[in-house]
Amino acid sequence: MKAKRIMTERAFQNLFGNVQGGSFTIRHKDGKEEIYGDGKPLFTIVLKSENVLDLVSGDMLMTFGKAYMEGRVDVKGDLADLISLAIQNGLMSAVHRKTETRLVTPILGRFRSQKREKKNIAHHYDIGNDFFGLWLDDSLTYSCGYFQNVSDTIEQAQLQKIEHSLRKLRLKPNESVLDIGCGWGSVVIRAAEQFGARATGITLSQEQIAGASDAIVSRRLQDKADVRLMDYAALAKEGQKFDKVVSxxxxxxxxxxxxxxxxxxxxxxxxPGGLALLHFITAVNEGPINGWIEKNIFPGGYIPTLSEIVARITDRDFRVWDVENLAPHYRMTLDHWSERFENAVPSVLERFDEKFVRMWRLYLRVSSAAFKEGEVEVHQILVSRGKPVNLPLTRDDLYRSESNVEHKSR
Known part of the structure; x- marks a missing residue:
């Protein structure tokens, strides 16, 4: 046991001895503490077990995440501060796999499997609408908000994001609009209810279809809005075309x-001539998604770079008209979600175990740190198929309209 302790301390010294830009404490199981870095400690890593040598090997987000979920390691302070300091010192990536290589998945990944895709989507989104309802806003909008002021609530930010997105499309009454990956239907409902559009949403999540369908019925929008459990490729094969598309x-x-x-x-x-708005997280550097995120949160996921998407867009008959980076907004969104999640933990524990809570807590704080440290961003790209129809010369119409958006959640 003593030999293992000596090995652990040496390993920590070798790994953390040159940490800069911040400081932290490691508290061993027997209460002994060591401080690494410079300045006042930002957080304390509490070791609940002597078996922690795996923390300093391989992909550190994978090894730390596993130990944290299992309760072998605890953190006093903000997990996001730990992740940020690790990123700054090159000890960890919140986005990419650091050391692992895989041979099988890339080969399998060349062939699309709707069964596999539905399973991956269900892993995350079909946990239960009741779970997401505990900490998302009332509309269950599960994507980056748009903050016009730092004091905006998450409800305001989500409504403003939806409004901002639909106004970029210059959506008009009776136009058809498709939402690819519609979630719980907040964009579809807004498009039909406030813009008078004929809105269709598609998703592979059973839970989202159920929630979105209920919301449409409760607002009596069945004649203007519908959602379908469907893959975008299958819908394209049907031959239906839309005036506008949002994803x-x-x-x-x-x-x-x-x-x-x-x-x-x-x-x-x-x-032809229609507009599409693509809103997606982008990685600053190209690479495979981090192993811990893929295993526990988003199996089958991949965060593309902006250039990867733009290159593929311009290979087709698309013209790029607008690109906006909303990275600061997503960090604010994640911080709101984290606070709401922590407030909901007692209710979450009525349905799930402590390991589940720790997994989601770490996921939200890792994501916040990734945006803070600039490993990821989020972009909106407005494109037209060929020459656009009646696209204004400037963006002035967007911001005149947004100034009149009511600050209320749906």
Whole structure:
């Protein structure tokens, strides 16, 4: 036991001895503490077990995440501060796999399997509408908000994001609009209810279809809005085309091998001259998704770079008209979600165990740190299929309209 302790301390000294830009404490199981870095400690890593040597090997987010979920390690302070300091010192990536290589999945990934995609979506989104309802806003909008002021509530930010997105499309009454990856239907409902559009949403999540369908019925929008449990490729094969298309937070689930295929289907779903808005998380550098995130949170996921998407868009008959980076907004969104999640933990524990709570807590704080440290961003790209129809010369109409948006959640 003593030998293991000596090995652990040496390993920590070798790994953390040159940490800069912040400081932290490691508290061993026997209460002994060591401080690494410079300045006042930001957080304390509490070791609940002597078996922690795995923390300093391999992909550190994978090893730390596993130990944290199992309760072998605890953190006093903000997990996001730990992740940020690790990123700054090159000890960890919140986005990419650091050391692992895989041979089988890339080969399998070349072939699309709707069964596999539905299973991946269910892993995250079919946990239960009651769970997401505990900490998301009332509309269950599960994507980056749009904060006009730092004091905006998450309800205001989500409504403003939806409004901002639909106004970029210059959506008009009776136009048809498709939402690819519609979630719980907040964009579809807003498009039908406030813009008078004929809105269709598609998703592969059973829970989201149930929640979105109930919301449409409760608002008596059945004649203007509908949602379907359907893949975008299957819909494209039906031959239906839309005046406008929006996709918010879905491209991250497509996979690197299928980005071009998704853009092909987008072209087939959009009428000539129509506008499409793509809203998605982007990685600053290209690489495979972190192993802990893929295993526990988003199996099959891939975060593309902006250039990967733009290259595939411009390979088709698309013209790029607007690109906006909303990265600061997503960090604020994640911080709101984290606070609401922590307030809901007692209710979450009525349905799930402590390991589940720790997994989601870490996921939200890892994501916040990733945006803080600039490993990821989130972009909105407005494109037209060929020459656009009646696109204004400037963006002035967007912001005149947004100044009149009521600050209330739906």
């Amino acid at each position: 918010i937070g879905m491209i991250e689930h497509v996979g690197k091998e299928h980005l071009a295929e998704f853009i092909d289907h987008l072209e087939n779903l959009l009428k």
